[in-house]
Amino acid sequence: MSHAQNIGAASIVRDGSHEADAKSPLVRKLENLVRLSREDRAALDQLSAGARLIEPHTDLMRVGERPADAVVVLDGFACRYKHRVTGERQILALLLPGDVCDVDAPHLGRMDHAVGTLSACLVARISRDALAAIVARHPTVARALRLAKLAEEATAREWLINLGARSATERMAHLFCELLTRLEAVGLARENGCKLPITQLDLADTLGLSSVHVNRTLQELRRKGLIELRGRSLKLRDLPDVRALAEFNPPYLRPAH
Amino acid sequence: MSHAQNIGAASIVRDGSHEADAKSPLVRKLENLVRLSREDRAALDQLSAGARLIEPHTDLMRVGERPADAVVVLDGFACRYKHRVTGERQILALLLPGDVCDVDAPHLGRMDHAVGTLSACLVARISRDALAAIVARHPTVARALRLAKLAEEATAREWLINLGARSATERMAHLFCELLTRLEAVGLARENGCKLPITQLDLADTLGLSSVHVNRTLQELRRKGLIELRGRSLKLRDLPDVRALAEFNPPYLRPAH
């Protein structure tokens, strides 16, 4: 059994069997943005009910498709990505547990990029109608989804700065800070560490680097004692220094605070 | 009088004195996305009524501010940008005539980036109330604004690919294709040419390159007969080749078509 599958399996147990004792990542994420009522939470949990386990490297939406549903990631890492005709892939956004993809699916024309899993993922599809219903009946949830969208846009802006203006080490440090913060927000990080169920090649395609250089850069961060990365688990050993190196400023992840 | 001021002045005449014979860039832009009624157009023109001429290199919104109004650019080039602590500037988006900035201002917390003019610009501010009113009374306009936002997001994704995966020449070619297409959509391009009222340094900060390398790259594009750029006016001499070089695919600029 691969690491990736481990992760998927582990959380199916968590999400499936003991639903009572753990909040879903979707609820956790939105609770960082607004105060949810018990009814709001119940409605959200119902959305994630029909979640399915998806294999690594599986497309959830293809280029050119007209998306009928939105998608919520409940466990594992997925991404938005696009291929150049030369074959290079650029990852445009990482979708972590709790992230909702394409809330405005209804307005959308054809997808100009694809969405796919990186690791094994637990994913729920939300039909256009279900989405419309919850937005209409739960204004607080609607507001939370809007704020989440703003955070996604702010994140995209940070990525532009990453790719346009930061060196390889700074980029990587910034990405790690971002991931840690986002995973903390859904209860998936402890002691400045988290799972990182993706390969160095995936990392390369998100950071706009070659996989070889990703490897070199990781070595450097390790050598400086800034991070540990073994197997699929990442730890930021010196968070203040990593943040300083990355010029990481968390508030952009929580708009309207 | 500088080039940039020339451009501002020229269009003030166009937008101010003969309002009857030329549609505002805002109306033109939205008409690419939806079919506007006469009333819709009138309402939009009223929004742009109080436009003012702003000097080059002037901030319209600052980092940390809570934006009270949205902003429409009616002439000239503006941008979203952010400075690193090291002083480098990354331009996150270019705002061209017809572009509306921060329609969801009301939901917004503090600005995580700044908005400022590059050239002299004709700019109208739209109060939160005026915006709410037009969105409520003119659903078609509301829809157009949503679609415009989707186009802006698609553009940001293209920029991520630009910065992450394309070479300097490809990047620049792609940017030029994008600008030409966007300016054509508001009637500000003719015969594959348009104004480009920004410096090579501005270009460098949007493309994530040094100004020296921007210059080199421009020379190369000129040498290959792909573009002409003199003074502040750009012409794509071989549009098919430039598009091929850039892998430019226009439809992303017109969602839902």
Place this chain on the structure above:
DNA sequence: GTCTCACATCGACATAGGTTAGCTCGCCGC
């Protein structure tokens, strides 16, 4: 156990792009 495959790692070399510095030209203020 052994085979295989994906991933990580390493070294040697190539190159795109950055840096520094300086020159020119047109415009503006005085």
Place this chain on the structure above:
DNA sequence: GCGGCGAGCTAACCTATGTCGATGTGAGAC
């Protein structure tokens, strides 16, 4: 008319990152 300034342009040199090829390593399949 002179000095200064911003922008474009060029050349020489430097370095971060890419490319290529080889090797190591661990986990699953059988």
